[in-house]
Amino acid sequence: MNPPILIEWLNPWDRIVAGQMHLVHVRVTRPSECTDVVRIPSVTVAVPNAVVNTDLFPTDIVLFPGDSQSITFGVTFPEQGMFNAKMMLIQVNPYLPDQSKNEIVSFPDREFRVIAPLEQWLEWDFKRICAYDQAVKCELTFIHRSPEAIESLELNFSPSEHIRSGPLKRHFKQWKPDTPESLEMVLVGDQLRVHARTVIHGVDYEVNRSFPVPAATAEELAQQNSRLFRFLEPRRLTRDPVQLLDKEQQKPIALLNGEFHVHGKQHQYLLRISNSDQHRKDLRFYDVPGLIETSPTIYENGIWQTQITILTDPLLSQRVRLDYDVTVGDSVQRGEVYFLMLPRSGKQLQVSLTAGAALTVKGFVGLVGVITRGEIDPDSIADGVTDLASASGWNLFYFLCMVPIYMVLGVIDYIWRKYQDW
Structure with missing residues (x-):
């Protein structure tokens, strides 16, 4: 028995994203050899395991023999998996009730896959590096966990007026799974918005994310408040976790207001700096003549360690800054550790x-x-x-x-x- 209408799917899918509405564009034709008239009401489109949107569907379609009509409706699949277009159905009713019975016509046989949305594949990490007078330097790290490589990825960052330094748009090609990418930028304002667009096997994916700029830590605020004329400081400073231990008692020295409180008269301490950059090659400390003496640096288990000796025994408290250089790749960054030498x-x-x-x-x-x-x-x-x-x-x-x-x-x-x- 010949079907009452012929369905031609004009935009067939190979893959679509779960949870997003996708448009189905078809052409329906009433065969010319038919003798009666049929009607297709919008409410008769059905797709099992999916949500159908017929806002673009005409209220009522009447087809005479030989007529053709374009139809568009939306479909949203909430779950992932393999599906076949044959499950999408259109009901065709006779124009006159006494002509014939209602018939159900399925789409042509075609399999397609419903895959997870991009939000489930992309992982983001947005962290604060340091602060300047009126801006904050942050690092955005992202990685995708999809089982297949991403053909292209386009990232757009906004608001552009809040990005003092850093990319506004960035393109990546052939992005392999589990390969992290990092971008640094200097921001003003309280948030960063990211619009990501990618193509996987010809299917477009888009996702929008907003990241609040992380607030300053208590340690950073204490260090900022302890120094008034910060505009005189060098800008290319490294930010490393620093720990100071009393060598004799093996007890950590607390960091108070951005500085370590120490005592003199040849007292010795162990200064440990965690390796915060995998590209770091070397770390070198500089003695403070007459005040602090350092030993050769030792690297072990991701920690740089040196022994420092407080040479002087002051009558009044004295602040001292210990400088060190960090070689990262082909560049050198400056690090600083602050001490308050207390009198006994x-x-x-x-x-x-x-x-x-x-x-x-x-x-x-x-x-x-x-x-x-x-x-x-x-x-x-x-x-x-x-x-x-x-x-x-x-x-x-x-x-x-x-x-x-x-x-x-x-x-x-x-x-x-x-x-x-x-």
Whole structure:
């Protein structure tokens, strides 16, 4: 028995994306050898396991023998898998109820695959690298997990006015699975929008993503607040996880306000820097003459380590910056580690004791020795104490001044630490 209409699929698929509506464009023809008239109502299009949209379908199609009509409707397949066009059906009704019965006509035999959407194949990672005065440097890493290579990928980034430095559009060809790609850009504003378009086996895929710019970490804020004149700093700085350990006690030293608090008098620490870049070749530290001395760098298990020795024993707190160079590929980046060298409480107590004795006539030599040489002369303290045994009341009063001297030194150190800048 001949079908009441002939269906020609004008845009046949090989692959379509699950969850997206795809248009079906067909031409239906009433054979000329037929003698009666048929009608195709829009509500009679059926596709099992799919959602049909007939907004573009005419309200009612009437076909005389030899007539041809173009029909378009939308189909959305929620699940992945193999399907055949034969399951798409169109009901054909007689124009006059008493002419013949209603008939169901299927599409031509053609298999197609419904595959996962691009959102399930692409994985994104958007992270913050560092901050400038009015912008943030970020890195966008993306990778696709589809079982087949992507023929082409086009990425468009917006808003363009928020991208101070970095790509606005980027093309990739023959992008293989599990191959990560990374892009760096300097942004102002609070988000980055990405429009991705790709072609796989002739099928177009599109996806839109928005990424909020990551907020600054507490450590980064503390480091920014600890330095006022940041416009004088070099811009090509490396950002590495840094850890400091007391060599003798093997205890980590906490990072406070962007700096490590250390003590002097030949005290030794272990400075460890994690390798944050797989292309890194070398790391070199620079000694701070008279203040910090470093040992040769050792690399083991992804960590660069050096031993640092604090050479001086300051009377007042002193800030020190330790510089190092990182060789990444063919470029060199500068790294910085900040230390606050704290005076030992015993040092200030000894100075106060010597100063109290120095207020006597013979104790003056001891005070000069402490200030000029940075050392404590036990003989000068002993001489001052011996003289006090036969000293006058004024000399005894001067000696007792060591308590307020010790307190004054603590206050001066506190004020000096607050207002001392890099």
